[in-house]
Amino acid sequence: EIVMTQSPATLSVSPGERATLSCRASQSVSSNLAWYQQKPGQAPRLLIYGASTRATGIPARFSGSGSGTEFTLTISSLQSEDFAVYYCQQYNNWPPLYTFGQGTKLEIK
């Protein structure tokens, strides 16, 4: 099983600043990596897939990069609605298993 490790567990950033979230895979997942945003009481929302492709309707301030085992989600200028928990997910080791990271909570500084 591929283990996905996200860091940091919690990130405190001020509105308007840049946030950088990391995700590491225990073995290569090529570019088969997605990022999701989850707000309290809501379902996750797909932000990025293929490591760097924004999903439909996702603002340009969200960008993804990386391949292999190291990935980054960058939010260029934080808006109030961006404070949430972010998960990475690999879908390279398929079938039969998708795995998620444990999440990074992005909080207001």
Added chain:
Amino acid sequence: QVQLVESGGGLVKPGGSLRLSCAASGFTFSDYYMSWIRQAPGKGLEWVSYISSSGSTIYYADSVKGRFTISRDNAKNSLYLQMNSLRAEDTAVYYCARELYGDHPFDYWGQGTLVTVSS
């Protein structure tokens, strides 16, 4: 617009059974692969089960293999999860999710249904 609406959650005793449903609308359900994903209270996301568009290919996480059964009825635009021999560790919000067409990430999720396994 795409909608996924789960139902069937509730309180069940250990060893009991429950059947979850997910009603899909706003897209051609029979064209899409679907999955169930769960989230224990205060925890992260765990993929549970996958079913192909026709229902011919099915996969399960090891944690539920032999106890849970995924199925779909394309004529009714519905996805199901039959959960047997439930354990306390199955307590979670269960989401149905659609896979992005031609790829594997989950582009639409339902609002979730809570399953609580407790005596």
